[in-house]
Amino acid sequence: MATFGTPYEGRDEIIVPLVYQYLSDNSVLNLGLFTNSSGTLGPTSLIGDISEPSGTGYAAYALEGTWSSSNGVVTYSDGSPANPQFENTGGTDWVGDITGAYISGAPGVTYYLLHFKFFSSPITLQPGQVLEIDISSLLS
Numbered sequence: 001m002a003t004f005g006t007p008y009e010g011r012d013e014i015i016v017p018l019v020y021q022y023l024s025d026n027s028v029l030n031l032g033l034f035t036n037s038s039g040t041l042g043p044t045s046l047i048g049d050i051s052e053p054s055g056t057g058y059a060a061y062a063l064e065g066t067w068s069s070s071n072g073v074v075t076y077s078d079g080s081p082a083n084p085q086f087e088n089t090g091g092t093d094w095v096g097d098i099t100g101a102y103i104s105g106a107p108g109v110t111y112y113l114l115h116f117k118f119f120s121s122p123i124t125l126q127p128g129q130v131l132e133i134d135i136s137s138l139l140s
Contacts, residue, residue, distance in 0.1 A: 029105045029114075031084050031133060032060040035096035038118055047104050047113040053097075055125070056090025063103070063135075076135035085132045088125045097122035101133050115139055 034041075035051045052058070065078035078084050088094055102116040117138045125131055 029063040029103060030060040030111075031063055031135070031138075032102050032104065033058070033086060033098045033131070033133075034100050034102055034116070036099055038099060041100075041116050041118075045113055045116070047111045050102055050104075050113065050116075051096070053094045053125070055088060055092070055094030057087050058094060060104075061086070073136070074139050076139075081132060083132050083134050085130050086125070087130045088127050091127050093127070094125045097124050098131065099123075101138055103135075103138060 032050065033053055035053050036049070041049060052060075061084045063076065063078075063084070065076055065084075068075050068077075076083075098119070099122050100116060100118040103114045104111045105114050115138055123131060
């Protein structure tokens with residue numbers, strides 16, 4: 001047995017209502033993509049360290065769907081499809097290979113980097129291609 005910790009029930013009651021649901025109710029949680037080189041983000045990284053791709057159709061995505069938690073695992077659903085999608089709606093590749101995704105939030109005026117995850121390999125988003133982000137894997 002552990003000598004300290006937060007049990008699943010505590011996580012379910014704290015994490016979603018007080019963090020994700022509160023922030024998303026106030027429309028301040030965003031999902032974005034980044035082009036940073038592998039290994040350049042870490043525990044001391046700030047939102048200003050994120051380099052985003054550019055191209056027609058790219059913008060940070062407002063996470064206004066439904067947050068839930070079961071046994072301490074946070075999930076997100078955006079309807080159909082359940083996960084947010086980014087689409088290259090232009091005629092050329094987006095500038096910058098996409099190396100990962102991040103979630104940011106703004107409890108005040110300043111945005112904060114809440115989560116980030118590097119993909120296993122860089123992605124070049126070509127015209128007409130769609131990239132779907134599994135929020136659960138980003139939060140784990």
